[in-house]
Amino acid sequence: MTAFDELMAFQRDTSALGQIAGRLGWDQETVMPRGAAPQRAEEMAAIEAVLHARRADPRVAEWLDQAAPQDEVGKAQLREIRRAYDRAVKVPADLATAIARITSAAQGTWAQARADEDVSAFLPVLEEVVSLKRQEGEALAQGGDVYDAMVEDYEPYTTGAQIAAIFDEMRPRLVALRAAVLDRPEPAALSGSFDELIQMQLAQKLAITFGYDLNNGRVDKAVHPFSSGSGLDVRITTRTSETDPFNCFYSTIHEVGHAAYEQGIDRDYLLTPLGRGVSMGVHESQSRIYENQLGRSRAFTGWLFDQMKDAFGDFGIADADAFYATVNRVHNGYIRTEADEVQYNLHIMLRFDLERALMAGDLQVNELEAAWNDRFKADFGYAVDKPSNGCLQDVHWSVGLFGYFPTYSLGNVYAGCLYQALRAAVPGLDDQLADGDTSGATAWLREHVQQHGGLYAPREIIRRASGIEPGPEPLLGYLEQKFSAIYGL
Structure with a gap:
């Protein structure tokens, strides 16, 4: 040898x-x-x-x-x-x-x-x-820089300062869009009770719809949804709430995005350094594009509306257009994983700044709850009501994942670039999604991103797939266009 x-x-x-x-x-x-x-x-x-x-x-x-x-x-x-x-x-x-x-x-x-x-x-x-x-x-x-060393575990070749610059570019437009949207009438929210066993059955159907291979995976329940494993054994979890089936459905689609990445990697790379996703930012680009640009699109939510009517009967939403607005409702809330697309990245920016301060020693652990609550009130305009809606809501810090949080927003940025290229490459995308057919989109992502695993550096794989230098403009443009249409801005 x-x-x-x-x-x-x-x-x-x-x-x-x-x-x-x-x-x-x-x-x-x-x-x-x-x-x-x-x-x-x-x-x-x-x-x-x-x-x-x-x-x-x-x-x-x-x-x-x-x-x-x-x-x-x-x-x-x-x-x-x-x-x-x-x-x-x-x-x-x-x-x-x-x-x-x-x-x-x-x-x-x-x-x-x-x-x-x-x-x-x-x-x-x-x-x-x-x-x-x-x-x-x-x-x-x-x-x-200690925090840079932490980030390297999750997003190689990226620094805290580079992330901060991206966030500084994003924040003003996100805040302005949020203010404009929240000034408009809010779409109806779901109400009523949704059987949790039926939720899990529909979640499994959604997983299959988005290309998850259950021969090499399984769907279970956990407090905090996650995806685990690579290669021939890639498992996902979701969670249910009797009053909020969207939590289950979109957590499932999100985790399928992660799992599809791992399942789509070239099998020749199995159990090698290239046999896993190249970074958490690229990983999140897959989970977020599955969940948001595809799963929350007008085309796909029309199909999902019919699925929910078949599963639950009349659940109080009049038609597919109203359902689309409900799925994409921008509203006050505490939980990052339940946040709408407009406000999600603001949740990440809060965590990024706090964990960066913790690693620098500028913030002590016994000051964390007060710092979180103060920052949340400043950013969102209302007070945290209980710790599970504040600094105890995420598992990440308990398991030592410092440097992980910013990759969620980097993933959104990457997803914006990929979606722009995907729409140009798959002109019949909306018609496919309206039929519950995600294969055109998922096949494009598998060919241009997923199969390569760790072959290319994170920004390089996004550059190759999208044809542009990764940056927040496509994401911000997508958000402004989508929510201006929904809210009549």
Whole structure:
């Protein structure tokens, strides 16, 4: 075997172990008994110790020095292995293990604190998570910006300053659009009761409609919807509310976007660094374009309206046009995952600024709730009513995902670029969506984005697919046009 072959064989075993760790995480979020949390924390710590040792194995450096890739794919494999190795060797093994242990335990503490509306029960463990993640960031940054080092895990080759510049460009137009929309009469909201078993049945139908392969996946319920796994085992979760079926349906479509990305990657890349989505921003571009530009379009909501009438009978919305307005209703709310397209990115900007301050040490954990509440009141104009609608609503910080939040809005920006190109490439798109046929759109996304996995850098894959330099203008134009039409601006 050549050095390249030996390196790739080693990498496949490491990736397989990583998949096992991910499956433990899926189990913890879905079916694990609550009392198993302390043991699961030890299990996660043990497998992280093995993974870290492999990622930082000195043989990897030797193989990298000796390997001679023959093509573009081989060069990309080495690029990603080298990037992961360079990061792994900077983080002490005991620190990586400690982070895995505390974040597994913190997840359960967060869930209970959220259920009890008790921020004080969560803050001590969050303090530990933040402290350990700062140490990790400092080790990775080696004198540079700690938050930049965190972002690198989720959106390679991007800095906090670059993200802040994009957000500064977006904010004025989003705020102006929100003000104009909220000054107009609000469309009717859904009311009544919607059987949760029927919701799950329709959610499964929606998953299939958007191309999710259930031979290599499954749909379960969780407190916080997510997608897990890659390659031949890609699982999603959703959640139900008796009074809000949209939460279930659009969470499902969103997570299918993530899962379709993983299922669509070239199988030749299975269990290699290229066999997963290249970044969370590109990942979010898929989930957001599935959920919003496709799933909330006038064409597709017309089909969904008929599906809901068949499933639930008359549910109080007069016709497909009224249903479209209801689906896209802009309204006050606290929850990021339930936010409309106009306000969603403002929720992300709040979290981005707070977590950046936490990593810089400018904001202390015991100040987080007050800082969140003050910022929310300033940005949205009304006060947070309870912690589960405030700083306890998201799981991300409990599991150490600092640097993750801004990728949601980067994903929206990327989705805007992709949708512009998609509409030009698939001229019959609306007619297809009106029939509940997403195949034209999903096939285009699979060809131009998903199949490539990690072959190209994040901005490069969006540039190749859309034909333009990634930026917020297509997204902002789409939002202004769509909501001006709905609200008669």
